[in-house]
Amino acid sequence: MKKITNRAVSVLLIAALVVVGMVVYILRFVDNGRDWALYFSRANSGSTGELIDRRGQTLASFSPEGSLFAGDAFTRTANYHVTGDFWGRSGTGLLSAYWTDMQGYDLIRGTTQAESSILRLSIDTELNKTAYRALGEDRKGAVLLCNYRTGELLCMVSGPSVDPADADAVPGDGAYINRCLSSAFTPGSVFKLITAAAAIENIPDIEQRSFYCEGKTTVAGVDIICSGEHYTQTFEQALSNSCNVAFARIAIELGQDTMVKYVRDYGLLDGHELDGIPTAAGSYPTEFVGDPELGWSGIGQSTDTVNPFALLRFVSAVANDGVLTEPHMLLDGGEPERTRLLPQETAQRLGEMMNYNVVSHYGGEERFPGLPLCAKTGTAELGDGTSHAWFAGFLSDEEHPYAFVVLVERGGGGLTVAGELANTLLQAAVNG
């Protein structure tokens, strides 16, 4: 029997492994318990919370009784990328971002009831609905609109979207990605705003120059093609013509180092935060490239990508005399951060040129009735025959100090597609 007993250690070995496993679990639990617990905690902490838009409309709420998204399916879908959901499907919605702050946790009690958290948002649900309706169910894109004086974000829509309350919804491709914050796209001609700003500051006689375009220019044996033949034009005309020849030459003249410096300074290469929600960084050729590539990069092609939110920051700084009021959605977050992104003169001059664009080339009063609009179009060629349609700018109107970015992914022409959407959005924003 002694022998048998000695062999019974095999049971002790298994018991020891169970103990080791439990120790591993306890260590992991101490380390990650908070993240684990709050990931799916739903309402079992007993906490309550609510998201309320600027009109006082409840977008989402949760309590021990359950969680719900308010409004009809269309409202919920249009606002999905603002709210996110209770299950973390969208990583960027406010519910996902603030979920852990909206309830308590400690190791001993587990999830606990936090103070009731009511998040008041600057978002205008109706404006989001207008934007989502204008974008349509079938198009992908991003629409952003903020007050450039206060930094309040009024509209943030990303398509496709999904109704978070509908458990059986079949989400479209990428419906859980907020294109406003989490993606970067080839900018095309909207990027000429950056090249123009750099030129205003670095080429003293830029306003006296004239640029000649006969449909293309050859740089070191490589052709840079223009959208038209613009012949002799001033700097201002070149921007409104969106002349590739002129801006490629300007970028080459500025040099890659200067271009990189400005792209970086304007915050287009970095990720930012919208109320703590991280946004995607853009890209620009920072490693040495030759002049032809530099030329293409100056007109928003090459390897350039821009995140819509980063572009919104830039245009609202331009609108606000060069000072960026950091865009945000939470109204009770205190005084927003203000930083000077570009000198006042540069911002004002660029603003005038953007207004000239609208008045002289985009159809002015006819296409954008009643709007003191300053803007730039972009039709970013993707090399497969399709193009992203961009329209970015602001209203030079103290009553309605709105900056906006509209992107329709593979949507076609900047002015006709994104510009029209922007008009719908702005009319709604201005006229209620």
Next chain:
Amino acid sequence: MEAYAQFAQTLLGAAKFCLLPLSVAILVRCVRSMLSERYEPELWAYLRLGRETLPVCHWENIIGRSRGADLRVDRAGIGRVHAVLTRSDRGLWRVYDVFEQGGVWVNGVKVGESGAPLAHGDVLNLAGTNTRFLDISPEKRGSLANARTSAGHTVPPFLTLIYLTAFQLLLLLEHALSASREHLPAIALGFCTLILLQWGCYNAMRLINRSGFEVETLAFYLSSLGMSVAASSTPEDLYKQILLTVASVVLFLLFGWWLRNLKRVSVMRIPMALLALALLAVNVALGGTSYGAKNWLEFGGFSFQPSELVKAAYIYVGAATMDRLYRRRNLFGFIGFSAVCVIALALIGDFGTALIFFVSFLVISFMRSGSIATVFLAVSGAGLAGFLAVSARPYIAQRFASWGHVWEDVYDTGYQQTRAMSAAASGGLFGKGAGAGWLKDIFAANTDMVFAVVCEELGLLVALCMVLAMLTLALFAVRSARHGRSAYYAIAACAAMSMLLVQLALNVFGSLDILPFTGVTFPFVSRGGSSLLSCWLMMAFIKGADNRRDASFAVRPADRDSGRRPEEDEGEVRRT
């Protein structure tokens, strides 16, 4: 209504913090009683060797030169394991020559392969060394047995059972506050049934003068947690669970009683093996498929997993008395039987259970043969088979692939584990209260993720007590093995506990992403009748090995043994 809700909340809060002290008290009392109380060997006979007198403490003893021999005879020519001395139920002794060199003679007659009877005063010659065998009379044995410490001597089981009853009533109270009105009668009936069962068993044991009740106490403790999980997850199905609990306890008593008689047990091993194979065959042929494994049969509203019953049968067949241990063909027979069982389980697709069987096979074959080489051979063979299984069954490969990465895919491959971990952590150390969790509503929470359900509702500390209760039972099985009458009981108890521990490990660590997710049950606590039944049957093996004085109904007391009266008085022994 408001006032009532507030009162309920306060009550719930108070109950919550009482569950842990009660759990700890139950556990500590059982541990003290099972693991630290004195546990003297029984005494059956003596072997006189020159001036030395060696006590014969078991029904099965190894005689040899080895340190591990029960009767150590360190003389020239004697093998490390030279002979085996066994006692039958009827008190007849027999000696077997297992060394096969040097020889064994009884009163000058050489002992053959089938052994030879040995009686009081016989001269046992081991390779030329003469020893004399001296039996002890039943009366003398009775008085010797009475001098041993009885079970429950220092820690009376009565008070432990009072604590357990308080624990169950608190659980019932918590459920009463959180459950919907329509399910209250079933939940109340469930806990009351447990209380009645345990006190009924306790009193029955008192009547037949048995005082060891720790194994039952721990089993009832775990069953109470199981009842709590069932009450929160599937209250509408509770009557079935109650019925099966009663059936399990009754079968536990019957099976324990059956184990008393070793001869009866041995005779039934072959029929039991055939029954196990038949059950598996029926399962392979007719099993209903659920989530990859077709491991259940439907019987008049009860779904039933044959593989659970086969677990007990497997141990019943696999354990062996010592005289058989040293005959190789017996081990080969067992290896063949094991292979058929594991292959059948693989065909059924129940790889978790196949793994549990395999580990039990390792434990049993190691305990039987003591050969690490055999174990290595088996492990490498199984490794190969496992590899084939993983590559052949995509859903198993997927479980391995998602292992350690469950948070990367919380909606598909990591669905269950991430929810289990989240719910478990959200309960903290003391839990949200019985019935107040959300994990219970997730599919298979009450079986595969039951550890997390207990963590969420009753707290991590009670969940740890649940694991410690199982570990205590395992340590007790090992401790009992040293004092067991027969190798059969020792092997069976150790194999049963290793089976349950492996099952526990796969269940707990699978749901917490420490091991790949296999979807096996937590002993006693996971919902499921056949699983509960098999766990209670396993407890009968532990009771069979519990050889403390007056401890177990599954062990016949020494003084009432129907032994043969030896012709001589053993007073002679004392004089030497």
